Amino acid sequence: MRFALVNGERSEAAPKLQGCCLGCSQPMIAKCGTQRVRHWAHRGNRSCDPWWEPETLWHRDWKYQFPSEWQEVVRHDQKGEKHIADVMTENGLVIEFQHSHLPLHEKVAREGFYQSMVWVVDGTRLKGDHPRFLDGRRLFRPTHLNGVFTIADPKGCFPLAWLTCSMPVFFDFGHTGVSTDTSTAKTGVLWCLLPGRVEGCAVVVAVSPVMFMNAAQKRAWIIPVRAVMETVAAALRREREIAEREAWSSIYDRPQYRKRRSRSFRSFRRRSRF
Ligand SMILES: [Zn+2]
Structure with a gap:
């Protein structure tokens, strides 16, 4: 520590x-x-703390960007369980930096314990992690929200173990540090996989490290997850409805349907004795 x-x-x-x-x-x-x-x-x-893991340089690079009193904060729950959060901001947001593999049950336990939290994951732990992301990223679909994308199959982009989290997961694929000081600020993008799915798609948000730090300093959240998910869901729903309507009208515009439509109308008139 x-x-x-x-x-x-x-x-x-x-x-x-x-x-x-x-x-x-x-x-x-x-x-x-x-x-x-x-x-x-x-x-x-x-x-x-059974959740504590030996720190890597990556871990420290991140942690040291925050005020020292936000680092290594002891948290208790109502049952008396106690853990040490990597970072807890003054707005109560816990930020856990994760380099090593984490079993699913521990991930679920930590999310339940801290409740208001985000993960920052070292996306370069395994050799294949970054190339897989670069490959999978080509299938990102932009939305009308700046920096927000959907992806039908996030398995092709992110490590399987992080796909089912109930909290936002920020993948750090390589910048080695962050700082709000522009002279040392690293360029790079954190890719955040939001929890949940909309219309079967995962939602991914690109965030610069500086934006991440600014949000952590000002608010109890980095990304307004619910608002983003609802906006993207509404847009996708609209898109689907338009596509369905167009598909139906193109079918009914075909000549055979036009003929059949007028035939059925004639028989309807006969049956109704107009
Ligand atoms: Zn101790």
């Missing part, structure tokens, strides 16, 4: 410093070697 309590204050690891865990209050060891960034570890390297 980046922080431990030293004399009651959140402090970063430094040689010979004694600290206590933010989550369980047990003594922590300051790890200040040359191999990894300085951090705190429980004795025996076991964490008190």
Whole structure:
């Protein structure tokens, strides 16, 4: 972990410093070697939070963009369960950065525990992840909303394990950091897979890292999921209805139907004794 309590204050690891865990209050060891960034570890390297995972550089790059008091925030639920969120903004949005594979049951548990959260996933974990995305992206269909796309088969774009989340999943396919400072800001796009489907399609939103950071600082959400899903659903419904109407009218305009239509009208007139 980046922080431990030293004399009651959140402090970063430094040689010979004694600290206590933010989550369980047990003594922590300051790890200040040359191999990894300085951090705190429980004795025996076991964490008190089963959801905690060793941090990669990618993880830290992201986390360090946020104010330090938003990082590693201990959360409790009503049953007394306790976990340490990677980041929790002052508006109560939890941001979990995920590099390694996460079993489905843990994903569901974390979403249920934090409730107001988004995932940021390292999209370069497996060699095939980015090429698959580039390939699948060609099938994105733009909508009338800027940067919002639909895709009929998201399996062709994103890792299977992330397709069923109930929270937005932002895939980071390669920029190595974000910053609102324009001199160091990275260009790049985060691709957000929204939860749920509309008319059988998944909805994907392109967000710049700067937009992501600005939203996290100002609001309790990054993307207004419900509003986007409803708008896209209404547009797709309209599109489908128009296509269906056109298909029907093109069938009924065919000569054989025209003839049959007038025949049936004649017989109708006969039967009705006009
Ligand atoms: Zn602990």
